Amino acid sequence: MEFFGSAPTLPTVWFVVVGFFWIGYIALDGFDLGVGMLMSGLFARNEKERRLLLNTIGPVWDGNEVWLVTAGASMFAAFPMWYAGLFSGIYLPLVFTLLALIFRAVAIEYRGKKNTERWVKGWTLAMNIGSFLIAFFIGAALAITATGLPLNANGDRVGGAFSWLSLPAIIGGLAFVGFAIVHALAFVALKTDGEIRVRARKALVRLLPVGVLPLLVAIIYMQITSASVLSLVASVISVVAVVVAWVFARAAREGKTFASMMVFIIFGMLSIFLALFPNVLPSTLDAANNLTVANASSSPYTLGLMSVVACFGIPVLLIYQSWTYWVFRKRLSVHSIPEAHDAADLATLPNAR
Amino acid sequence: MDPLEIARWQFGITTVYHFMMVPLTLGLGAVVVFFNLMYVKTRSDQWKRMTKFWGKLYLINFIMGVATGLVQEFQFGMAWSEYSRFVGDVFGAPLAMEGLLAFFVESTFIGLWIFGWDKLKPKIHALCLLGAVCASWFSAYFIIVANSWMQHPVGVEMVDGRPVMTDAWAVFTNNTALVAVPHTLFGAVQVAGSFLVGIAWYKLYKRRADGVDTVGENGKVIVGDAGVGGRDRADFKVWFNSLRIGAVVGLIGFFGTAFTGHMQAQLMIQQQPMKMAAAEAACHDGTAFSLFSISNPGAQNCDDVQAVVEIPGLLSFLAHDNFTTDVPGIVSLMPQYQEQYGTHLPDDPMYGERAGQEINYLPLMEVTYYGFRGMFTLGGIAMLSYFYVLWVTRKKGQGTVPEIKWLSNLAIVGILAPFGANVAGWVFTEMGRQPFVVAPNPDGNPAIKMFTAAAVSPGVSGGEILFSLIALTAVYGVLMVAELYLLAKYVKAGVPAAMAELVENPHNHTHDEDHTDRDVLAFAY
Numbered sequence: 001m002e003f004f005g006s007a008p009t010l011p012t013v014w015f016v017v018v019g020f021f022w023i024g025y026i027a028l029d030g031f032d033l034g035v036g037m038l039m040s041g042l043f044a045r046n047e048k049e050r051r052l053l054l055n056t057i058g059p060v061w062d063g064n065e066v067w068l069v070t071a072g073a074s075m076f077a078a079f080p081m082w083y084a085g086l087f088s089g090i091y092l093p094l095v096f097t098l099l100a101l102i103f104r105a106v107a108i109e110y111r112g113k114k115n116t117e118r119w120v121k122g123w124t125l126a127m128n129i130g131s132f133l134i135a136f137f138i139g140a141a142l143a144i145t146a147t148g149l150p151l152n153a154n155g156d157r158v159g160g161a162f163s164w165l166s167l168p169a170i171i172g173g174l175a176f177v178g179f180a181i182v183h184a185l186a187f188v189a190l191k192t193d194g195e196i197r198v199r200a201r202k203a204l205v206r207l208l209p210v211g212v213l214p215l216l217v218a219i220i221y222m223q224i225t226s227a228s229v230l231s232l233v234a235s236v237i238s239v240v241a242v243v244v245a246w247v248f249a250r251a252a253r254e255g256k257t258f259a260s261m262m263v264f265i266i267f268g269m270l271s272i273f274l275a276l277f278p279n280v281l282p283s284t285l286d287a288a289n290n291l292t293v294a295n296a297s298s299s300p301y302t303l304g305l306m307s308v309v310a311c312f313g314i315p316v317l318l319i320y321q322s323w324t325y326w327v328f329r330k331r332l333s334v335h336s337i338p339e340a341h342d343a344a345d346l347a348t349l350p351n352a353r
Numbered sequence: 354m355d356p357l358e359i360a361r362w363q364f365g366i367t368t369v370y371h372f373m374m375v376p377l378t379l380g381l382g383a384v385v386v387f388f389n390l391m392y393v394k395t396r397s398d399q400w401k402r403m404t405k406f407w408g409k410l411y412l413i414n415f416i417m418g419v420a421t422g423l424v425q426e427f428q429f430g431m432a433w434s435e436y437s438r439f440v441g442d443v444f445g446a447p448l449a450m451e452g453l454l455a456f457f458v459e460s461t462f463i464g465l466w467i468f469g470w471d472k473l474k475p476k477i478h479a480l481c482l483l484g485a486v487c488a489s490w491f492s493a494y495f496i497i498v499a500n501s502w503m504q505h506p507v508g509v510e511m512v513d514g515r516p517v518m519t520d521a522w523a524v525f526t527n528n529t530a531l532v533a534v535p536h537t538l539f540g541a542v543q544v545a546g547s548f549l550v551g552i553a554w555y556k557l558y559k560r561r562a563d564g565v566d567t568v569g570e571n572g573k574v575i576v577g578d579a580g581v582g583g584r585d586r587a588d589f590k591v592w593f594n595s596l597r598i599g600a601v602v603g604l605i606g607f608f609g610t611a612f613t614g615h616m617q618a619q620l621m622i623q624q625q626p627m628k629m630a631a632a633e634a635a636c637h638d639g640t641a642f643s644l645f646s647i648s649n650p651g652a653q654n655c656d657d658v659q660a661v662v663e664i665p666g667l668l669s670f671l672a673h674d675n676f677t678t679d680v681p682g683i684v685s686l687m688p689q690y691q692e693q694y695g696t697h698l699p700d701d702p703m704y705g706e707r708a709g710q711e712i713n714y715l716p717l718m719e720v721t722y723y724g725f726r727g728m729f730t731l732g733g734i735a736m737l738s739y740f741y742v743l744w745v746t747r748k749k750g751q752g753t754v755p756e757i758k759w760l761s762n763l764a765i766v767g768i769l770a771p772f773g774a775n776v777a778g779w780v781f782t783e784m785g786r787q788p789f790v791v792a793p794n795p796d797g798n799p800a801i802k803m804f805t806a807a808a809v810s811p812g813v814s815g816g817e818i819l820f821s822l823i824a825l826t827a828v829y830g831v832l833m834v835a836e837l838y839l840l841a842k843y844v845k846a847g848v849p850a851a852m853a854e855l856v857e858n859p860h861n862h863t864h865d866e867d868h869t870d871r872d873v874l875a876f877a878y
Contacts, residue, residue, distance in 0.1 A: 055877045059468040062419065063461035069426050070452035076430065077449035080441020087430025087437075088810035094431055095821040099828055102420040106832055109416035112878045113839050156434065156812030298442045299517045306446055313453040321461055327472055338873050341858070343843050343850035347582040350857045 007278040010304065011297035014078035015280065017310055019273040021074055022142065025067035026176065027265045029134075032061040034184020036104060036131025037177075039124060043185075043203065048334045049196055050124060054108065055337060056191040059328045061108060063321055065101070068138070077306055081155050081296035082145075082280045089149045089157035089281075090141055090164045097137040104130035115342035135180045136173035140164075143172020146222060146272050148282035151289045155296075158285070168221070175215035179265065182211035186245070186261045190254045193331040197254075204249045204257070212242050212264070219268050222275040231274035238268035354815030357705075357806060360432040363822040365783075367424050369776050370829050374418035376775050379493060379538060380545025381411045382486035384602060389479040402591045402848045402855075407549070408482075409851035412467065413839050417832060419460070424825065426452075432818055435703060436790055436808035443509050443518040444499050447525070451495035458488035471875035493541075494534050501530035503791050504782070505624045506801045516801050529624060532616045539609030540732075540778065543771045546603020547735050550742055552844050553596035554754055554764035560589060561756040574752035583848050583855035591848060593746065593753065600742040606771070607736040614729070615671065622672040622680060625792055627690060628785035630683045631716045632725040633668060637682040642667035683715060690714040693799050698806060707806045716787045724781030731774035738767055 035057050044050045057064075075083040087094060103126040111123035147168040150159045157163055185204040189197055219235050227235075245260035276282075280296050283289035297303065385408045392400035426448065429437045437445075462485040469478050508523030509516035518524060560566045565579045566589060576589045622629045629635075633643065641663040666676030673680075691714070700709045745754060754761070786792050793802035842850075849855045 051877060055874065058878050059464040062464050063457065066452065066457045066460045069423060069456055070449065072426050072430075073445065073449040073452040075445075076437065076441060077445030080438050080445055083430045083441065083445070084434035084437040084810075087427060088432070088434035088813050091431050091810075091813050091817045091821070094427055095817075095824060098424050098427060099824060101423050102828060102832070105416055105420040106835070108878060109412065110835060110839060113413070114842065152812075154811065155438070156810070158812060161814055161817050298445065299512070301521075302442050302446055302518045305518070305521050306449060309450055309453065313450075313457075317453065317457050320458070324461055324465055327465060328468065332874070333872075336872055336874050337877050341853060343846035346849040346853055346856055346858070347846040349849070350581050351578070351583055351585050352855055352857050 007293050008297075010300050010307070011078070011293040012278075013307065014074070014297065014303055015273075015277060015293045017314075018071060018074050018078060019270070020314075021067055021071035023266055023269040023273075025064070025071055026138075026142075026179075026269055027262055028064040028067055029061070030176070030180045030265065031184045031187035032057045032064055033104075033131040033135045033176075034180035034182070035188065036127045037135075037181055038184050038188065040128040043200075047120070047340075048337055051112070051337045051340070052192060052196065052332055052334050053188065054111070054127075055332055056188060058108070060324055062105075063324060065105070068101075074306070078298055078303060079280055079291075079293075079296040080298060082291050085149070085151060085155040085157070085291055085296075086141070086145050086281050089151070090144055092161055093137040093140055093144075093164065093169075096133055097141070100130040100133035100137070102130075103127075104134060112340060113343070115340050115345070131180075132177060135176045139176025140169040140173035142269075142272070143168045143175070143218060145281050146172075146218075146276045147225075148284040148290075150285050151281070151283035151291070152285065153289050155289070155291060168218070171214050171218055171221075175218045178211040178213065179215050182208050183261055183265070186249070186254070186258045189249075190258045191331060193333040194335075196334070197331075201249060201252060201254065201257075205246070208242075208246050208249060215268060216242070219271050222272045226275045226279075228274055228277070231271045231277075234267045234274055235271035238264050238266075238271055241267060354819060356432075356813060356815040356818050357707075357809045359815055359818045359822055360809050361805070363432060363818060363825065364428065365780070366822070366826055366829070367421065367428065368783075369780065370833075371418065371421040371425055372775060372779055373772055374414055374421060375493075376537075376541035376544040376772070377414045377548060378411070378418045379486075379489055379541035380543070380602075380606070381407065381414070381548060382482075382489055383542065384545050384549065384598070385411050386479070386483050386486050389482055393475045393479045399587055399590050399594070402587070402852060403595060405851040406591070406843075406848045407595070409843055410548075410552075410840060412463075413836060413843065415463065417836050420832075421829070432810055432813060432821075433790075433808050434810040434812070436803065439515055439803055439808070440502075440791060443502060443506075443516055443524060446518065446521075447495045447499040447502075451492050455488045455491040455495060459485045459492065462488070468874070468876055490538060493537055494530075497534045497537060498525055498527065498530045501527045501533050504533075504786060505529040505620075506791055506794050506797060509801060511798055511800050529620060532613050532620060536610060536613035536617055536778075539606050539613060540771070540775050541606070543603050543606025543610060543732065543735065544775060546599050546601075546606050546739065547768050547771045549595050549599025550603060550738065551764045551766075551768035553592045553599055554742070555761050555844070556592040556847065557589075557596060557754045558756065558758070558761035558764075560584065560592070561753060562758070562761075565589075566753055568751055568753070572751060581856070582846070583852070588848060589753075596742060596754070597746050600739040600746075603735060603739040603771075607732055607739070610732060610774075611729075618671045619673070624795065625786065626681055626795075627683070627686050627714055628716065628721065628782070628792075629672065630681065630686055631718050631721040631785055632781065633680070633682075634718050634722045635668070635680065635682040636684055638679040638685055639682060640667075640669040640677060640679060641665045642671065687714060694793060694802065698804060701807075703807050703811065704804075705806075705811075712788060712804070714788065716785045720784045721781055724777045724784065727777035728774045728781060731770045731777065735767065735770040735774070738764075738770075 035053050038044060039050045039053050044053055107123040107126040107130060111120060144164055149157050150163050152158050182204060185200045188200040189204060219238060223232060223235050241260050241263035245257050245264055248257040248260055278293045279290050280293060281291040385404060388400055388404040388407060392404050462481045465481040466485060469481060502524060505527060507527050508518060508520035510519045565577045565584055567575045569575045576586050578585045643663045668680050669676050669678050696711060698704050698707055698710050698712055788804055789802055790805040790808045791803040793799050
């Protein structure tokens with residue numbers, strides 16, 4: 001039973017599942033990270049706007065971040081050699097990613113918990129820089145797994161702490177940062193009302209071609225180096241989708257713009273993963289050391305067990321996460337944001353009634 | 354620089370830190386679910402206040418657990434790649450299931466609960482929190498299944514030098530996990546109990562110290578109304594009930610932990626006899642349990658250990674439910690281990706400079722001995738405080754807490770006791786597993802084991818790990834200060850900090866332009 005060339009079936013299915021979680025993470029947390037960057041002076045004009053931006057992602061960002069956790073954990077379960085080789089190989093980028101993830105998460109929850117300028121400014125900065133670093137290093141990590149590391153026969157990186165640093169890694173980092181910013185502009189245009197909605201859409205029209213450029217470079221680079229028929233088809237769909245997104249943005253069709261952006265990222269990432277297949281992490285030293293779906297995967301028993309769990313878990317996940325977006329579907333404006341108060345001040349006010 | 358030692362310190366620090374947030378999330382979450390369901394059922398203002406206030410503290414802590422949990426998920430691959438390769442087939446599955454079946458539910462539904470107060474029907478809203486908290490308990494189950502496999506590997510066969518899962522049922526119903534899961538969850542429940550007791554006691558004391566509540570001539574409390582800061586008569590009920598519920602919750606936690614701990618000790622004596630011996634600093638076979646030992650158990654030398662106070666028969670009771678069966682000591686265990694698992698590490702490059710070294714099967718006794726005692730001493734002290742609280746708040750009493758400042762300070766400090774017990778327990782069980790990262794199953798294939806010395810990432814340098822150790826520790830330190838600061842701030846401010854409608858807020862009644870209150874979010878960051 002070999003449906004995918006010479007690659008075994010179950011590991012291939014799990015390559016698709018791992019790719020699904022990574023693509024879900026990029027597509028969903030992508031706009032959270034972009035909003036985190038837009039909260040800086042680049043886009044937000046005042047504190048009310050910063051809070052408005054934050055609250056567009058408030059109810060959903062945590063659920064979006066779990067896509068990353070599950071992408072990592074499903075790599076561990078299904079491809080231990082890939083997980084071990086990649087994560088130890090890009091040790092320093094992941095340290096920065098983790099620190100940034102910590103700061104971003106805590107910033108979202110703690111930023112409004114004290115109403116002084118220093119506190120709010122400090123956590124806003126943590127949010128801006130944290131979001132930027134997460135996007136950059138996750139983008140770099142995915143570019144590295146697509147283009148390879150100097151792996152020895154054991155699957156360990158050689159050449160020191162910075163041997164992961166390469167032009168593709170930097171392009172990958174910029175690709176996710178650029179995409180996150182324009183994706184967030186499309187999201188903000190869809191989720192807000194008032195002046196900020198118009199401003200986001202206009203900024204999107206201006207920035208879209210620049211923002212997606214590094215990602216398009218990455219997509220095309222992968223097609224040149226290791227295309228397959230499927231990956232070429234996916235890359236063509238993604239390029240068409242991004243042009244369509246731009247046309248919709250110019251026509252002020254916010255829902256369709258955002259949907260086209262989603263199609264763009266899903267098929268763009270898909271084209272990269274498909275071009276990588278059947279490798280999961282090539283070795284730049286010797287093709288014999290390449291990690292592939294066949295030699296990096298867990299046993300058929302484990303993959304079968306995980307498949308049963310995924311068949312149940314993934315559809316249910318999609319249902320309740322969709323429900324969250326439905327519950328919080330209403331557009332927000334600066335008028336939706338209640339006044340900020342400090343807990344200590346509330347304790348000094350007279351009782352109500 | 355030795356990458357192994359640095360990586361071990363990093364794993365220890367990040368895991369202990371993570372596990373200071375986690376038990377509070379698990380325990381307090383369940384308590385807030387109870388408050389919220391009571392509110393939905395009774396629609397009483399008091400339960401709403403309790404839901405909102407304790408819910409706010411829950412969230413301040415929750416996010417730190419989430420943020421530091423990411424490090425846990427990633428660092429196996431980053432710093433322990435050989436470990437990840439060796440165990441991935443069996444260890445990765447529970448982690449992936451945790452993400453897919455539990456953590457996703459928790460994170461999604463917590464967002465619905467935080468922002469859903471005015472968007473969802475109260476019943477649905479409360480069920481969102483119930484879903485999130487149940488998911489966090491399921492998370493604990495999956496994580497402990499993974500951990501228990503390291504303590505007691507089951508359900509696998511060796512294929513090409515690696516354990517491969519052959520029996521998922523055995524892995525997911527590992528008896529080590531089936532007692533460790535309730536032990537951990539009861540431990541978390543006790544943390545929540547002390548958290549409620551300490552804070553509610555302080556708030557009741559403050560009401561007395563500020564002259565809001567007084568004690569009349571009949572020796573009964575006269576509940577007052579401060580007129581500001583939401584400190585009305587209902588506010589008293591919030592703290593009084595939180596205090597008593599906290600004490601009951603703490604007692605459930607303590608006795609649950611003690612009972613499951615007893616079961617764990619009995620398994621441990623079969624599965625990891627050396628860990629039990631090291632916990633006891635028990636050099637020779639015997640039946641007595643030592644309360645204190647003189648000289649230095651950390652000397653790792655049996656001639657140096659002298660028990661001062663011993664309770665005859667107690668150790669046998671802990672291990673075998675009788676008072677006479679000998680529990681094996683270190684001196685008789687050591688040759689058994691050496692015979693079964695070798696005297697020297699193999700001459701394999703994967704052990705680096707440790708290749709061929711003699712293996713010491715005795716964990717750091719100082720850590721296991723005092724970790725074991727620290728765990729039940731701290732838990733026991735907290736247990737006494739719950740009985741004291743129930744006695745102080747009994748029907749015939751004053752009906753509030755005494756106006757004694759040091760006692761209130763002690764109540765706050767006492768919150769730390771069950772945290773300490775949790776940390777001590779985990780440090781004991783993880784350090785007690787050494788020198789193995791995957792301890793061999795005495796009834797299984799002796800090849801299914803892994804020495805910690807072989808687990809670290811071969812390609813990662815000591816300098817890289819040292820950098821991350823310093824960076825993570827520094828960031829964790831700063832964030833601990835931020836969390837404690839916010840918790841203290843919200844405790845001091847009381848219920849209105851989580852429920853602004855309790856006070857006359859200048860912003861409560863502002864309608865700007867044509868926007869009604871309906872458009873304003875009930876909660877916003």
